[in-house]
Amino acid sequence: MTRRDLLLASSALSASGPAAEAQTRRRPNILILIADDLNDYSLLKSFPGVKTPHLDKFQSQSVTFTRAYCAAPACIPSRAATFSGLYPHTTGAYLNGCDPWNKAPIQSAEPFPALFRRAGYATFGAGKLTHAPVPKALERAMWDNEPYGGGFGPFVSDEERGPEHKDRFWYPKPWTEPDTDFPDVRNASSAIEFLNQPRDKPFLLTLGLWRPHTPFTAPKRFFDLYDPARLEIPVPGYRDGDMDDIPALGRKLSLLWGERFVGAGRGTEAEWRRFLHAYFACTSFADWSAGRVLDALDASPHARDTWVFFFSDNGYHCGEKNHWEKTTLWEKSALTPILVRQPGGARAGARCARTVTQVDLYPTLREICDLPAPKHTIQGRSLVPLLRNPADPWAHPALTTYGEGYASIRDERYRYIRYPDATEELYDHAADPNEWNNLAAKPESAPIKQRLGALMPEKFAPTMGGRLG
Numbered sequence: 148m149t150r151r152d153l154l155l156a157s158s159a160l161s162a163s164g165p166a167a168e169a170q171t172r173r174r175p176n177i178l179i180l181i182a183d184d185l186n187d188y189s190l191l192k193s194f195p196g197v198k199t200p201h202l203d204k205f206q207s208q209s210v211t212f213t214r215a216y217c218a219a220p221a222c223i224p225s226r227a228a229t230f231s232g233l234y235p236h237t238t239g240a241y242l243n244g245c246d247p248w249n250k251a252p253i254q255s256a257e258p259f260p261a262l263f264r265r266a267g268y269a270t271f272g273a274g275k276l277t278h279a280p281v282p283k284a285l286e287r288a289m290w291d292n293e294p295y296g297g298g299f300g301p302f303v304s305d306e307e308r309g310p311e312h313k314d315r316f317w318y319p320k321p322w323t324e325p326d327t328d329f330p331d332v333r334n335a336s337s338a339i340e341f342l343n344q345p346r347d348k349p350f351l352l353t354l355g356l357w358r359p360h361t362p363f364t365a366p367k368r369f370f371d372l373y374d375p376a377r378l379e380i381p382v383p384g385y386r387d388g389d390m391d392d393i394p395a396l397g398r399k400l401s402l403l404w405g406e407r408f409v410g411a412g413r414g415t416e417a418e419w420r421r422f423l424h425a426y427f428a429c430t431s432f433a434d435w436s437a438g439r440v441l442d443a444l445d446a447s448p449h450a451r452d453t454w455v456f457f458f459s460d461n462g463y464h465c466g467e468k469n470h471w472e473k474t475t476l477w478e479k480s481a482l483t484p485i486l487v488r489q490p491g492g493a494r495a496g497a498r499c500a501r502t503v504t505q506v507d508l509y510p511t512l513r514e515i516c517d518l519p520a521p522k523h524t525i526q527g528r529s530l531v532p533l534l535r536n537p538a539d540p541w542a543h544p545a546l547t548t549y550g551e552g553y554a555s556i557r558d559e560r561y562r563y564i565r566y567p568d569a570t571e572e573l574y575d576h577a578a579d580p581n582e583w584n585n586l587a588a589k590p591e592s593a594p595i596k597q598r599l600g601a602l603m604p605e606k607f608a609p610t611m612g613g614r615l616g
Contacts, residue, residue: 174516175490176346176453177263178444179353180437183222183275183360184473185459189430190484194383198372198431201438202486205457208495209488210534214502216545216557217461220473220480222360223247223279223613225460225505230258230277232509232525234546236604241550242613248281250611257522259509260289263351266518271341274334275355278460295337297330302362319363319425321370329366331356331436339443346449349516354440358433359463363425365432372431375424380416382423384467384479384581392585393468394570400549401470403616423465454515455488458505468582474616476555476564477582478574481547487534499537502545502557503530544602550615551607556599563587563599571596 188194189202191213218228219235219242227233227240227247233256240247247253257265258277264270265288272294281289301322302315312318326332338354358365390398437457444450464470464479473480483505488495506527512518514529532539544558552567562582564572571587573596586592 173452174268174349176349176449177268177351177512177516178440178453178455179351180440180455180457181226181275181353181355182433182437182457182459183355183357184461184463185359185430185433185483186463186465186479187482187484188427188465189434190486195379196373196377197427199434201434201441202457205437205441205455205488206486206496208492209455209457209486210494210497210499210537212485212487212499212501212503212530212533214500214545214557214559215458215483215485216481216502216504216547217459217483218504218506218547220461220475220547220549222275222460223277226277227253227279229460229505229508230260231256231523232259232506232521232527233523234506234526234604235548236546236554236607237526239608239611241548241553241610242615244613245611246279246613247611248277248279248285252523254282255523258285258289259512259521260351260353261285262513262518262521263516264289264291266516267348268516269346269348269350270353271338271350272353273337273355274330275357276353278355295330295334297334297357299357299360299362300330301328301364303364316361317363317422319421319428321367321428322364323367326366329357329364329432331358331433335436335439338440342440342443342447342449349452350449356433356436358436359426359429363422363429365425365428369428369431369435370424373424373427375420378420378423378427380419380423382466385469386581386583389583390469392588393572394566394568396553396566396568396570397475397564397572400475400615401468403470403472403474419466422471426463426465452490454490455486456508457486458508459483474549476547476549476553476572478557478562478576478580481545481555481557487530489534494534494537497537499533500559501533501537501539501541502543502559503533503541504545504547544599546602546604548604548607551610554603554607556602558599561595561599563596565600565603 189197189199217225219225221243223243224240235241272290303318303320308318461473462480462482510529514531547555555564562574572585573587574582
């Protein structure tokens with residue numbers, strides 16, 4: 148099936164007669180929703196009781212890629228890879244603070260919104276998008292509007308936190324002031340306003356949510372959904388002594404956020420419950436924000452010819468492997484399920500277990516919308532064959548990197564990690580989904596490591612800089 152055939156088929160799913168003939172002459176719309184630090188608790192139900200009714204409904208209408216992974220386990224490098232279609236080992240954009248859009252080679256890349264706009268699409272962006280400065284000329288090439296970000300807030304005041312809580316990102320609070328204090332609410336409203344307007348050409352609408360990322364402030368009603376005393380502590384993926392078989396560089400990554408959060412090890416149970424409660428509340432808040440936009444789309448005249456993509460920039464630990472936050476090469480940091488709803492409900496509710504990455508999104512969007520070639524050579528592979536048939540063969544393990552020589556390969560059974568000092572980890576997810584038992588030192592693991600190691604990058608681009616944590 149050619150790209151044009153795919154366009155015709157997807158448009159024709161929900162129309163017939165003269166209207167269908169007119170509809171097939173127009174390329175589809177695209178709506179992209181990006182969450183921030185959303186792990187698999189809700190989307191894959193790996194933790195009981197997380198309340199996300201809007202995403203549950205959307206997932207029933209979509210294809211869920213259950214083994215989708217970010218290219219880098221931190222906001223800026225992950226988004227740089229997704230928007231540019233280039234892996235971090237190609238660009239050197241590994242870490243937060245790396246400023247990728249003002250440095251070569253990403254500086255000269257054509258991000259996918261710019262390609263859409265050059266191809267005649269109306270483009271609208273709002274919220275947390277690249278999360279790194281973009282030159283004004285490139286921003287104008289990407290968006291018809293001037294995107295409003297809004298930042299992480301609102302934050303709890305210094306006076307309310309008190310001098311013992313110096314880090315404003317790590318103080319949770321049920322928010323009792325207006326919802327409009329949150330950029331996510333204002334940005335979702337601007338997206339809804341965009342959807343309510345008639346369009347004479349197809350559009351790309353990209354909304355980046357700031358939640359569930361810290362600060363753990365959310366409207367009080369989302370905190371009220373949960374009783375912290377009933378939350379499961381320790382979390383299902385935690386085990387005492389889990390770090391005993393981890394190489395030194397892996398332990399170093401694990402400790403990046405430990406001291407900042409509840410301390411190494413179990414911390415205190417009260418603090419663990421407090422922050423898990425807040426993370427769940429912020430997850431439900433993100434669900435509500437996404438649901439507002441999805442409901443507006445479904446009530447608009449654009450619903451029948453719009454593809455919708457939902458994913459998070461990276462995963463998130465809540466104590467698993469003695470770690471909080473992201474920035475590791477383990478499953479919890481790298482796993483970012485992707486949900487794709489097709490016009491007409493094709494493959495609604497299907498699950499695809501193939502290993503894919505967010506770098507695959509750029510070529511997927513290009514094929515769906517029959518876009519011209521971008522001005523640079525993109526990487527990744529189109530997911531269109533898997534959207535047609537989620538069980539199709541797919542011999543492409545997922546690559547996640549977090550610095551020069553820091554890399555992880557994930558196929559449908561194993562995760563293989565290699566650090567710059569050649570130390571290793573290997574996990575068999577068929578028997579050990581929590582990655583508790585490092586098999587790298589076992590003689591019988593040698594063929595598996597050799598096979599997966601051959602897929603590691605031969606070269607790593609020099610780092611653009613930034614910070615590990």
